[in-house]
Amino acid sequence: MPDKAQATKADALWANRPYHRDWLLGEANGLFDFFQTNALNPKGGFYDLDRKGQPLNRNNPVRGIHASARMVHCYAIGDLLGRPGAADIVDHGMRYLWNVHRDQKHGGYFWQADDTGAVDSSKQGYGHAFVLLAASSAKCVGHPLADEMLADITEVIDTRFWEKDHGAIAEEFSADWQPVPGYRGQNSNMHLTESLMAAFEVTGERHYLDKAESIADLIINRRAREEAFRVAEHFDESWSVDPTYYHANEMFRPAGTTPGHWLEWARLLLQLWVLGGKRHGWMPEAARGLFFQSMALGWDKDKGGFFYTLDWANSPDKRSKLWWPLCEGAAAAHFLNQHAESDFHEESYRKIWSYIANNSLDREFGGWHEELTEDGKPSNSLFPGKGDIYHALQACLIPLFPAEGSLTKMIAGVPLKI
Numbered sequence: 001m002p003d004k005a006q007a008t009k010a011d012a013l014w015a016n017r018p019y020h021r022d023w024l025l026g027e028a029n030g031l032f033d034f035f036q037t038n039a040l041n042p043k044g045g046f047y048d049l050d051r052k053g054q055p056l057n058r059n060n061p062v063r064g065i066h067a068s069a070r071m072v073h074c075y076a077i078g079d080l081l082g083r084p085g086a087a088d089i090v091d092h093g094m095r096y097l098w099n100v101h102r103d104q105k106h107g108g109y110f111w112q113a114d115d116t117g118a119v120d121s122s123k124q125g126y127g128h129a130f131v132l133l134a135a136s137s138a139k140c141v142g143h144p145l146a147d148e149m150l151a152d153i154t155e156v157i158d159t160r161f162w163e164k165d166h167g168a169i170a171e172e173f174s175a176d177w178q179p180v181p182g183y184r185g186q187n188s189n190m191h192l193t194e195s196l197m198a199a200f201e202v203t204g205e206r207h208y209l210d211k212a213e214s215i216a217d218l219i220i221n222r223r224a225r226e227e228a229f230r231v232a233e234h235f236d237e238s239w240s241v242d243p244t245y246y247h248a249n250e251m252f253r254p255a256g257t258t259p260g261h262w263l264e265w266a267r268l269l270l271q272l273w274v275l276g277g278k279r280h281g282w283m284p285e286a287a288r289g290l291f292f293q294s295m296a297l298g299w300d301k302d303k304g305g306f307f308y309t310l311d312w313a314n315s316p317d318k319r320s321k322l323w324w325p326l327c328e329g330a331a332a333a334h335f336l337n338q339h340a341e342s343d344f345h346e347e348s349y350r351k352i353w354s355y356i357a358n359n360s361l362d363r364e365f366g367g368w369h370e371e372l373t374e375d376g377k378p379s380n381s382l383f384p385g386k387g388d389i390y391h392a393l394q395a396c397l398i399p400l401f402p403a404e405g406s407l408t409k410m411i412a413g414v415p416l417k418i
Contacts, residue, residue: 009341014350015334015399021418027361028396032078034367035389036085039071043115044096046071048387051378052365056385060115065101068093069130070390073408076137077397080411087141094138094145097131106176108156121175125161125188126252128153129195136198140408150199154208157192166239167214183245184235186223187252189215190261193268194406197275201409212272213280220265220286229289230297230314231262243312251382256309256317259298260325263306266290266332267398270339274404288340291332295348298325303375304355320379321372324388326356327395338403368392 014020038053039046045063047055055061072093078086100117101109111127112120131153139146160177161169168189172180193212200208223241224231233254234245247253266287273283297314298306305321306329333349336342359376360368370383394407400417401410 013337013341013346014353015337018418021400024396024399025416025418028393030366031368031389031393031396032075032083032086034386035071036075036089040089040092044092044100045113046093048385049367050385051362051367051369053367053386056387062112062114062119063096064112065097065109065124065127066130067387068096068101069127069134070388072097072134073130073137074389074393076134076141076143077393077407077411079141080408081416090138090141090143093134094143094149097134098145098149101131102152103175107152108160108173108177109153110175118175122180123160123173123175123177125169125171125185126191128157128161129188129192132157132192132195133198136195136202137408139202140412150203154199162211167211167218168239169215182237184237184239185253186219186231186233186235187261189219190265190268193272197268197271198406198408200275201405209272209276213276216265216269216272216283220269220290221282224262224265224290225286229262229286229293230257230310231265231290233258233261250318254309254318256311258309258325259294259306260308260322260328262290262294262298263325263328263332266294267328267335270335270403271405273339284339287332287336291336291345291348294329294332295344299351300374304351305359305372305376307374319374320381321359321374321376322382323356323360323368323370324391326352326360327391330356330395331398334399335403362386 010016034053038055039049041047045068047061050056072090075086075089079090100113103110108123109128109131110118110120111122111124135146135150135153139150160173163170169192170179171183171185171188193215196208196212218239232241234242236242246255269283269287273280297310300307306325307316308318308320308322311317329352330349333345333352336345337349359372362369367386369378370386371379371381373379397407401407401414404410
């Protein structure tokens with residue numbers, strides 16, 4: 001039994017206070033409301049939305065596979081919570097993934113599609129990671145396509161993407177599976193780690209967890225540790241860090257380092273540590289190190305918020321304040337408070353949520369500003385509107401459940417308490 005002092009300290013955590021928990025649930029419901037109706041494209045898939053929540057392009061817009069898969073995942077969460085209409089969103093997204101994004105000739109899933117079929121027929125590791133997440137989450141709510149999609153995407157990852165010699169996945173292939181040489185990326189592997197854990201939770205099949213542990217060992221225990229727990233984004237085919245890498249698409253492959261991914265890994269490592277039976281002592285150590293470095297180097301001490309990227313001398317490079325690092329920071333701080341409680345982790349949790357409340361929430365039109373300037377003003381240099389629910393929704397809901405698994409697993413097994 002915890003003593004009185006321990007109980008009092010636990011009660012003082014924001015994540016345990018009824019008002020804060022009710023506030024988080026209210027923000028989650030606001031996100032569900034913002035995306036549930038207007039994002040649905042009746043021809044299949046989902047629209048990206050502008051600031052007011054209207055479709056950015058109604059005339060045959062291109063749909064990225066990650067966006068459709070994330071909507072499936074998020075509304076599966078809504079269905080598990082008991083949200084009316086969420087199951088219909090899951091069904092809509094699953095059928096678009098299966099009938100349009102899936103390459104019925106060569107196998108795998110196209111990166112981008114429109115009303116007529118593939119627009120960008122490349123096979124991206126990042127996109128396939130989210131298909132695995134969508135299938136796993138859909139299985140939690142009993143969608144009829146979930147088992148078939150889960151088996152299909154698992155085979156594709158195993159036979160096409162997985163590189164056993166390195167213990168991680170390759171990045172990209174052409175439609176007919178010709179490899180695109182010269183690059184390996186941590187971002188696709190990080191999201192695959194999340195998805196592999198979700199697949200393990202819904203199937204109990206250990207091979208998913210083994211792959212997740214392998215990726216984490218490569219990218220964090222070896223490469224990030226070598227860089228004082230700064231996560232390198234870009235590698236060559238032998239998984240040596242490429243500090244000079246540049247790609248025009250700064251949304252998915254920003255140059256330098258990205259503190260938001262250090263935060264995301266901090267949470268994922270603790271989740272992986274729990275799911276694996278707490279066998280790997282380096283995981284909580286690394287999670288603490290990653291979180292500390294993100295706050296020490298990535299947080300703007302004058303104006304608040306996380307800089308989008310740093311250079312390798314630890315100076316801010318892209319100084320925009322994006323919503324998703326804040327989301328990952330809040331979620332990581334909660335996980336750390338559950339497994340390595342400290343005043344620093346709680347102070348950070350409060351600091352991050354206070355910045356979000358004062359800057360990132362769009363009280364005029366709903367949803368969140370996905371991009372702010374260095375000074376905290378709404379901006380659209382990287383993101384055209386409000387195209388994503390995934391990071392913000394999870395940030396709102398993760399603190400409402402035990403920090404012991406994915407949201408789908410926790411919601412299915414633990415009653416929500418406010």
